[in-house]
Amino acid sequence: MREAYQLELGKLADDLAEMCAMVAGAMELATKALLEADLTLAEQVISGDERIDDARSACEEHAYALLALQAPVATDLRTVLAAIHAAESLERMGDLALHVAKAARRRHPSAVLPEPVRGYFAEMGRVAVSLAGKAESVIRTQDVAAARALEDADDEMDDLHRHLFTVTMDKDWAHGVASAVDITLLGRFYERYADHAVSVAKRVVFVVTGRMPGLGEEDL
Amino acid sequence: MREAYQLELGKLADDLAEMCAMVAGAMELATKALLEADLTLAEQVISGDERIDDARSACEEHAYALLALQAPVATDLRTVLAAIHAAESLERMGDLALHVAKAARRRHPSAVLPEPVRGYFAEMGRVAVSLAGKAESVIRTQDVAAARALEDADDEMDDLHRHLFTVTMDKDWAHGVASAVDITLLGRFYERYADHAVSVAKRVVFVVTGRMPGLGEEDL
Numbered sequence: 001m002r003e004a005y006q007l008e009l010g011k012l013a014d015d016l017a018e019m020c021a022m023v024a025g026a027m028e029l030a031t032k033a034l035l036e037a038d039l040t041l042a043e044q045v046i047s048g049d050e051r052i053d054d055a056r057s058a059c060e061e062h063a064y065a066l067l068a069l070q071a072p073v074a075t076d077l078r079t080v081l082a083a084i085h086a087a088e089s090l091e092r093m094g095d096l097a098l099h100v101a102k103a104a105r106r107r108h109p110s111a112v113l114p115e116p117v118r119g120y121f122a123e124m125g126r127v128a129v130s131l132a133g134k135a136e137s138v139i140r141t142q143d144v145a146a147a148r149a150l151e152d153a154d155d156e157m158d159d160l161h162r163h164l165f166t167v168t169m170d171k172d173w174a175h176g177v178a179s180a181v182d183i184t185l186l187g188r189f190y191e192r193y194a195d196h197a198v199s200v201a202k203r204v205v206f207v208v209t210g211r212m213p214g215l216g217e218e219d220l
Numbered sequence: 221m222r223e224a225y226q227l228e229l230g231k232l233a234d235d236l237a238e239m240c241a242m243v244a245g246a247m248e249l250a251t252k253a254l255l256e257a258d259l260t261l262a263e264q265v266i267s268g269d270e271r272i273d274d275a276r277s278a279c280e281e282h283a284y285a286l287l288a289l290q291a292p293v294a295t296d297l298r299t300v301l302a303a304i305h306a307a308e309s310l311e312r313m314g315d316l317a318l319h320v321a322k323a324a325r326r327r328h329p330s331a332v333l334p335e336p337v338r339g340y341f342a343e344m345g346r347v348a349v350s351l352a353g354k355a356e357s358v359i360r361t362q363d364v365a366a367a368r369a370l371e372d373a374d375d376e377m378d379d380l381h382r383h384l385f386t387v388t389m390d391k392d393w394a395h396g397v398a399s400a401v402d403i404t405l406l407g408r409f410y411e412r413y414a415d416h417a418v419s420v421a422k423r424v425v426f427v428v429t430g431r432m433p434g435l436g437e438e439d440l
Binding site (some may be wrong): 084 | 305389397
């Protein structure tokens with residue numbers, strides 16, 4: 001029984017790690033679509049979102065089966081529930097990548113991003129993808145120290161996000177209100193994506209240590 | 221066993237209904253704080269958020285105890301898991317009210333909202349509070365038809381949100397970029413709040429009918 005449980009739990013962790021890789025890929029493509037006003041890439045992210053939703057459903061079904069068949073208690077129970085929460089965060093990360101792709105498509109063939117903020121989004125994209133990759137590796141290795149490193153990367157995202165505000169709100173902003181509105185929402189999508197990645201890693205820390213690190217209020 | 225389970229499940233539903241009332245109250249006060257640039261109300265929402273977080277933890281603990289002690293299967297299991305998801309959505313609704321209150325505090329004593337959008341936010345606040353109230357009543361009555369009515373109210377929110385964009389993006393917008401950025405984020409907070417309320421109601425429909433209505437992609 002116990003062995004079967006561990007085996008199933010291992011499979012569930014593999015599903016989650018796979019979801020991390022999927023949402024990292026989605027955000028990487030979405031950012032490229034945004035920076036290069038590339039409609040084909042945007043469409044690829046948009047049509048690919050269903051796969052992420054399906055993966056989340058599969059994770060949940062897997063977790064349900066585990067609960068129903070093994071009726072775990074104590075830490076085992078919390079582990080499975082943490083996995084369900086993590087799958088929800090990962091699906092949400094996929095949705096946020098989808099929003100970025102949709103913004104790129106909405107303005108096509110125009111570029112969404114005026115020159116002064118392109119660098120910010122290239123960086124935010126890089127940090128976002130790296131966070132999802134780190135979450136994947138935390139799930140695969142169950143390395144608690146690595147989970148803590150995600151918070152540093154998330155601080156980097158928060159800094160970028162804050163600076164982005166100072167750029168659009170500057171009195172010398174010359175790209176109009178509509179563009180500032182687009183950028184505000186896009187910035188928020190990246191920042192939320194990063195928060196969810198941190199939350200996934202924290203769930204894994206909880207699974208390993210039995211203690212939940214503080215789920216900090218998002219920085220806004 | 222079965223009776224004890226039903227009793228516990230009833231208590232869990234009461235906890236969730238109580239959370240609905242809390243987040244409705246938070247959004248009502250936050251909207252008032254925003255419209256009237258009222259710092260005292262804003263502070264009240266900000267300091268009150270902890271109570272909502274605690275209520276969510278209590279719901280989760282309650283659900284965990286139910287799972288561990290009763291080891292429900294099939295529909296019963298899904299019911300408890302739906303409650304855990306609903307509690308998460310409700311905590312998030314509290315966070316979104318908190319963000320509104322923080323925006324009011326950040327700009328105090330200035331008003332965040334220029335005249336042309338005040339009416340939109342008064343309406344969005346009204347719809348948001350009404351959605352949380354409807355979610356509460358769906359939980360208390362388990363009335364599936366009432367749950368469907370939430371979708372209409374959510375459509376109303378989406379319309380308001382969409383129109384809000386046309387106002388700030390209009391070439392005649394005379395209130396500057398910084399204000400448009402504030403309004404963009406605030407509009408998103410209300411729209412997300414409404415989405416979460418709908419998701420709570422859908423979880424209840426699932427609990428009652430055993431079938432999950434489509435969890436529509438948020439409208440953006």
